[in-house]
Amino acid sequence: MEIAVIGAGISGLSAARLLEESGHAVTVLEGSGKPGGLIRCDVVSGGLFHRVGGHIFNTKIDRVAKWFWSQFDREKEFIKAKRNAKILFEGQLVGYPIENHLYELSPEKVKRIIHELMILEGRGYKAPFSYNNFEEFLLGNFGETLYQIYFKPYNQKIWHTDLTEISLEWLEGKLPMPNYREIISRNITREGETEMVHSSFYYPFTGGSQFIADRLAENLDIRYGVRVAQIEASENKIRIEGSIYDSMIYTGDIRLLHNMLNVNDEGLVSSLKSVSSLRxxxxxxxxxxxxxxxxxxxxxxxxxxxxxxxxxxxxxxxxxxxxxxxxxxxxxxxxxxxxxxxxxxxxxxxxxxxxxxxxxxxxxxxIQTSGVREKIDHIRSKLRKYKIFPIGRFAEWEYYNMDKAIDSAMNCVDFLKD
Ligand SMILES: Cc1cc2nc3c(=O)[nH]c(=O)nc-3n(C[C@H](O)[C@H](O)[C@H](O)COP(=O)(O)OP(=O)(O)OC[C@H]3O[C@@H](n4cnc5c(N)ncnc54)[C@H](O)[C@@H]3O)c2cc1C
Known part of the structure; x- marks a missing residue:
């Protein structure tokens, strides 16, 4: 098949490579001047500037690890490092995550926190996903004091959103979800963050995450500086920028697709409009x-x-x-x-x-509010008829790390193989 991939971030690059490995002809259209999307870096004043975040790699998904390390020489090209994260709390450094380092807080706070955890324990364990929203989860899992002194101010800084509006779906695999007993025992055994998702990680010797993007971009047909604004789709063909394709993978922002996609399908257009104002x-x-x-x-x-x-x-x-x-x-x-x-x-x-x-x-x-996943799933199933596949962080509206983005590209390519 002739396949267009919109976007040369980690999702688009992985999908394009995987498709080429399966024998398809792939053209990647990228709006900016270089590959990487959110993982791009530039050398500034002799140092490496991760323009967004500071991307490190690790994964617990076996097939992602296998494929990723088939693209790189882990021993020669990457450093394996341990995370040493701290919290600047009331002017002092406290270990991360805070709930495993309660012993570093003042005795007064520790007493209050333990008291609240015991009350929560008495009420019985509640599975994380049985809470209605993020605030309820934080309060129900960590108690009022930890919520007020740490979780609330920190999360409000990040999200700029009432925490009751944030659904819990995004949390899976992202944050530790210890129960009260685990919190107390980890404070006694002084277990730091060994259980954390990113407790150790891989990082390229040179070039940071741009090195990852550049390697994945090698030998692909990528047209830089092409910001796709119009896509004409019928059940047989997709026309983009004057070229015809059999299928398209979209890794851009799902909120914009209703304006870009010219298709004679009112149901699909109205589903796309229903996600156009996500925050x-x-x-x-x-x-x-x-x-x-x-x-x-x-x-x-x-x-x-x-x-x-x-x-x-x-x-x-x-x-x-x-x-x-x-x-x-x-x-x-x-x-x-x-x-x-x-x-x-x-x-x-x-x-x-x-x-x-x-x-x-x-x-x-x-910002994942409740019901977004269902809407995106519905859109995904409607787009399939036109062989259009949204994958990636902003196309699927998922709190993906790089490994999840690669996993999603793998799912999509598997689907196309069938
Ligand atoms: C602050 C922060 C820190 C992070 N830290 C980590 C980390 O340490 N480790 C980790 O694994 N993950 C991390 N992530 C997550 C990671 O950045 C994402 O999972 C990943 O980069 C998403 O890749 P993507 O290809 O789906 O999207 P993007 O990177 O957004 O790529 C989309 C690409 O499509 C292009 N595009 C969009 N629309 C069009 C169009 N119409 N026409 C042409 N091109 C278009 C864009 O220019 C862009 O290049 C972090 C994210 C953030 C925000």
């Missing part, structure tokens, strides 16, 4: 020089700055830092924040930070 959050990233630290991620729940974390990507690989000078890091703010404001706000942060560059990414986090 997302952008992130503003300040690339900085920093004093040396062994911390990889520093989480910042406090209200003295809108920054919610520092990603010390200079610790992920020595090649991420300028040959002379200090290490580099990214300070991440949720939403659009001006450089001037960010520069003012980082003064309260540790590291004696000096700004090198900034980036605003309008689409970083999808």
């Amino acid at each position: 997302s959050n952008g992130t503003s990233n300040l690339f900085c020089e920093t004093d040396d630290t062994d911390i990889s991620w520093l989480y910042i729940p406090g209200s003295s700055t809108r920054a919610h974390r520092i990603i010390n990507s200079g610790n992920f690989s020595p090649n991420n830092n300028p040959p002379e000078g200090r290490k580099t890091c990214t300070v991440e703010f949720s939403g659009e924040v001006s450089r001037e404001d960010m520069e003012k706000e980082i003064k309260v942060l540790p590291g004696n930070l000096k700004v090198l560059d900034m980036n605003y990414e309008p689409n970083s986090y999808v």
Whole structure:
């Protein structure tokens, strides 16, 4: 088949490679000038700037690991590192996740938290997905005090959204969900974050996640600078930018598809319109020089700055830092924040930070409200008739990490094989 892939982020690149491996002819159309999407990086002042986040790789999905490592030499091209995450809590560094490090809080807070956990234990265990929304889950799982001092301020900084509006579907596999007994025993056994999803990770020696994107883009037919605005689809053919394809994989924003897709199918168009006003959050990233630290991620729940974390990507690989000078890091703010404001706000942060560059990414986090999954599934099944497949973070409206995005590309390619 002749297949068009819209977008050269990790989803589009993985799908394109997998399709080529299965013998299809693939053209990738990418709006920007280079591959990567959210995982793109640039060298700035001799250091590596992850324009969004600070992407590291790991996966618990066997087939994703097998395929990913067939594209790279794990020993020679990647570093394996352990996460050392901390929380800047009331001016002090506390281990992450906070519930495993209660012993580092004041005795007064510990007493209150344990008391509340015992009450919750007495009420009986409630499975995470039986809560109605994110706030109920946090309160029911961690108690009022931990919620008020940490989970509420931190999550409100990230989501800019009433936590009762956020559904729990996105949580699966993303956050630890310890029950009360586990919390108490982990504080006694001093188990840190070994159980966390990302407790260790792989990171390229050179080029960060751009290295991953560049490798996956090698030998693919990618047309850069082509932002697709019109797609004409019938049951047999799809026309994009003057070329005809048998099938299309879409990795862009599902909210925009109703405007792009020219198709004689009122049901489909109205389903696409039903997701056109979903909400997302952008992130503003300040690339900085920093004093040396062994911390990889520093989480910042406090209200003295809108920054919610520092990603010390200079610790992920020595090649991420300028040959002379200090290490580099990214300070991440949720939403659009001006450089001037960010520069003012980082003064309260540790590291004696000096700004090198900034980036605003309008689409970083999808906000998953209840019922979105059903809507997207419905759209997916309707698009299948036209051999159009939405995959990826903003096309499927899922809180995907890279490995889940690759897994989704694999599912799609398996479907096309059948
Ligand atoms: C702050 C942050 C930190 C993260 N950290 C990690 C991490 O450490 N590890 C991890 O595994 N994952 C991480 N993730 C998740 C990871 O970034 C995503 O899962 C992944 O990058 C999604 O890839 P994608 O291809 O689905 O989408 P995108 O990366 O958004 O790619 C979509 C591509 O399509 C192009 N495009 C869109 N519309 C069009 C159009 N109409 N025409 C042409 N081109 C178009 C875009 O330009 C873009 O290149 C993080 C995400 C964020 C926001």
